[in-house]
Amino acid sequence: MFKRYLVIAFRNLQRQRLFTFINIAGLAVSMTVCLVVLLSVRESFSYDNFHPLASRIWRITTHAQTPDGRKYHVASVPMPMGTALKSNYAAVENEATVYGALSGEGKINDKKINIRGAFATPSFFDVFGFKLAAGNPRMALTTPNSIVLSAETAKRFFGTNDPMGKVIQMDRFGSFIVSGVLQPNPSRSHLDFEAFAAMSSVPALEQSKVLPDQLNNWDIVKSSYTYVVLRKGESVSALTSALTDLGHRYDGFTQKGWGTMAFEAQAFSKISPSWDLFDDIGNTPSWGKVLTEMGVAFGLILCACFNYTNLSIVRALQRAKEVGVRKVNGAHRWQIFMQFITESVLMCLLSLVMAVLLLLTMQASHFSGLPVPDINLLTPAILGWFLLFSVIIGLIAGAIPAWALSAFQPAKVLKNMIDIKLFGGIGLRKTLIVIQFSLSITAIIFLVTVYRQFHYKSVKDMGFARRDILNVPLEGVDYQRMKERMLQLKEVESATASSGTLGMPRHSSFCNLRTGDSKNTIEFGYYAGDMDFLNVMHLKLLAGTTFPAAASREKEQYLVVNEKALSIMGVKSPADAIGKTLFLSDSLPLSIVGVVKDFNYQPIEVNIRPMAIRFIPGEFHQLQLTMNNGDKTAQLADVKKIWLELHPGETFNAEWMDEQLLSRDGREVVSMLGFLVFITTMIAALGLLGIVAYTSFTRKKEISIRKVLGATAPGLLILLSKNYVRLILIAGCIALPLGYIGSTFFLQIFAYRVSIGILPMLGSFFLLLMLALITILSQTWRAIDVNPADNLRND
Structure with a gap:
């Protein structure tokens, strides 16, 4: 039986090639965005998941308030924090301090490479569980001026040669002896430094004024990160109590007009996605990015499912006699239902295939408009989830039209399918059309604001010269x-x-x-x-x-x-x-x-x-x-x-200053938003197309009678279109304030910004109104451009 469903489904999809292409393409594009988001979200939650003690590790952060009332949540803490916690509080089993001040040019013979490094205490490997491909983890960060390199950095310096015991000359910091090489991490880590040097090197560097006096200074909160391991059975409340106790040393700051400072424990698993702390380390994604991606993906797939439903219902009117004939021949409702659900799931599976192909194409062509995660994340398990995802989408999108079609009464559909009314009305779908176009207009207004702001950023006079200046590295x-x-x-x-x-x-x-x-x-x-x-x-x-x-x-x-x-x-x-x-x-x-x-x-x-x-x-x-x-x-x-x-x-790398600054003009952001806005708008237009086609089909008899009674084409166009124009106007009234609010929030990021302006907002609205009118008139004109006799002949 299931095989017969598939055969019929393929025949119907082949017979309705245009409908099939529109539905599969619309779903595929939306599913491509969803797949990108799913991969990106998975990547965002893959940080720091390989550390053996992760459930007991906490990072200490700082809450600071300046005398003028500005508040900061800072990822760094005073450098003595780790030693104080381990020495004075029994709940703390171990601690590791990372001091991100070791950055500069490393040199071996004539080879020079920029290194982004940090100083770390000897307990670094005990706390985090990083593995060494070479070297002893207990001794690697003990001796002053010893350094541990990442596997990639060691390869850049030494190629296939053994790096152990070799000397690297660090710009400003002196000579360091390679005491270890890290194994590649199983997954991403926010501690993504290219090298770690022994913390015992810092006192001499402070004494020579290469580094500021920070090692024993409780008043400097910069570039120093403390991680503690709680003993088994200890709760975070014990650590909170210890941090409150240490915070009392700043009680006099308020009286002296220096602001306030306090400390807070952050669970190691909560570092990524991040909450945008000041002075943070690691290129971890933020929660804002993750939630925005998920919201966009959910909205797009919801719109795509709704449009699939709408277009399926329109096509159902053309298949009403098929349903009637099958029921007369003894088909049960559940069999009709299963037939249409099979077609829906099959179409979603074909959309998934197209979506994966689009994803592979985007990755291979380095498509810049959308941030595409590493395609290697497409593991069999992930593909299995994608397969389940597409089946669920097919069930959700196909359930309503399948239920409606399977409910047709043979006598009615075989007598006159023009009189068929689905769901007793179209109020719900009109509401969804308003929502879709409201979102589209809001998105266009936001896109225009983003484009104008980044254009302003690219042309603003910042008070210094930038043209015809070539930046040449000294090396x-x-x-x-x-x-x-x-x-x-x-x-x-x-x-x-x-x-x-x-x-x-x-x-x-x-x-x-x-x-x-x-x-x-x-x-x-x-x-x-x-x-x-x-x-x-x-x-x-x-x-x-x-x-x-x-x-x-x-x-x-x-x-x-x-x-x-x-x-x-x-x-x-x-x-x-x-x-x-x-x-x-x-x-x-x-x-x-x-x-x-x-x-x-x-x-x-x-x-x-x-x-x-x-x-x-x-x-x-x-x-x-x-x-x-x-x-x-x-x-x-x-x-x-x-x-x-x-x-x-050596390799020559010079850069023109104006091009360097223009590289940050937000073109990728504008391209990505433009891509998403285009998809959102097209999906909304398809939804409108479906509902106009449906209502025009059901009003064929009415249109024919009006033409016989002398109605003109312009009058019929206005009659059939005015309700939809009213929906777009309602959507505009909703979207204009939303677009203004969203644009205002975006512009708050910039200290120097454009004004939003009423003309860009109205222009965005009229642009979408014109698209909606084209969509509406394309269907209403087809409805009135018929011979009344053809519609009334059988009535």
Whole structure:
């Protein structure tokens, strides 16, 4: 019997090729998005699931409030936290501290590779259970200046050679001996550093001022992460009590006007997906991303199922006589029901095949509009879940039309199928049409706002030069030497050395400075730059000068600050700031030699804050060349030739500054949203198409009678279309406020943003209204463009 159902189903699908294609394509596209989301969500929950003690590990986080009332939940804690917990509280069995300050250039012979590393205590392997492919886990992080490399980093440095005992020269941090190589992790970990060095290396680095005095300092909360293992049988309440006790050391902060600070335990399993903590580590997805993805997938598949139902009902009117004949020949209702459910499930299975093919195509072509997870996640188990998922979708989508069709009375459908009414009315489907179009209009308004904001971001004058500037990495060569060589090129107008690119996130560093008459420190963002930095970047000096030519390369002496720093310091005018002294790390005096006009040294998501330009040659990572307006390819070739003379055998990687900044203009976000909005809108249009086709079919007799009585084509078009236009207008009234609210929430991310504007909102609405009118008129015109005699002949 089931075989017969399949044969009939295939014949019907083949006979109705257009209907089959529309339904399968609509479901397939929606299911593709759902598959991407399912893979992405699985990937989001795959972090840190291989640690043997994961159920007993807790990370300590910090709740801080500034004197002006700003609240921060920070992933880092003071560095002495781990030792204090293990030494003084019996509930804590073990602890591990990770200090994410070991980042820079690693060098072996002539090979130089950037390493993103951290310092870790010897208990690191006991707490987390990471395995070593080489080395002794009990000794690997014990000796000062020992380092453990990830398998990938070891391969980048040494290839197939044995790395054990080899020496790596780390920029600023000195020499480290390789004491171990990590095995590749079974799954992702938020502790995704490329190297871990012994924590016992930190005291010497602090003494030489390479690192700030943080090891025993309870007042600095930066880049230090503490994890504790609770003893078996101990509850988190014991740890909470210990953290409350340790938090009492900050009770006097409020009276001194320093804000407040307290500590909280975070379950290891709750680190990913993350809650967007400040100063967090690991590229873990956020809960906002996961929930948004799930919401989008659910909405799309719900719309697709509804449209499948609508179109199936429309097609059912053409198969009503088939049902009547089969019932007259003795078919039971459950058999008719099973036939249509089989067709529905078969169509969903075909949609699943197409969806998987689309997913593979997107992965193979590196489709940039949608973030496609690693296709290797398509394991047999996952494919099994997808198969079950498609069967469930088929059952849900096909149940209503199958139930309706199987209920047809043979006498009625064989006599006159025009009089068939399904479900006693179409109020529910009209409501769903309103919901679908409300979501579509809201999504279009949101997309327009996102596009306008990212376009504004790409063209906004951030207060510094960005065109015709080539960023060339120094890669260990003295900046002055390379600068002199590059300035010999006729295409190079000027050059400066810097620590990073203005406007790029995470290119700015931070330091704490205090004035001589205050104990409170001010957090400054800073870039390192040489004497020509202000000139090349076109930063406007309000007072003073740039760094003097005689500035020491060994000992820092001078600062250039922005206007915002003056307001925080309480200085009235730029001229008054010249010559004032700020203290770095409470001991190093730095004199202000210049004040520049405020500019967006960070992306426009962030307000302008106090910042400084410092002369620290040890932090120069790149040369920024102002090029003449000419052939960029030829200019790049000339720069590359000199660079390779200074770096024989190495790979040249230079980047134009404007292109580097444009890489963050949100094009991928806009493409992804545009793709999803297109699918949502097309699904809504298909749903409207189904309901218009259904009602036009059931009103054929009425239309014929009206034409016989003299009704004109325009009058009939208005008669048949006005109710649907009313639905779209209702959807617009619902969607415009929702779109405004959603756009407002999105724009709150940016400190500098566009206004929403009534014209973009109305334009979005009229765009969808035109699409709806085209859909409506395509069906209503077909309904009235008939000969009345053909419809009334048999009545």
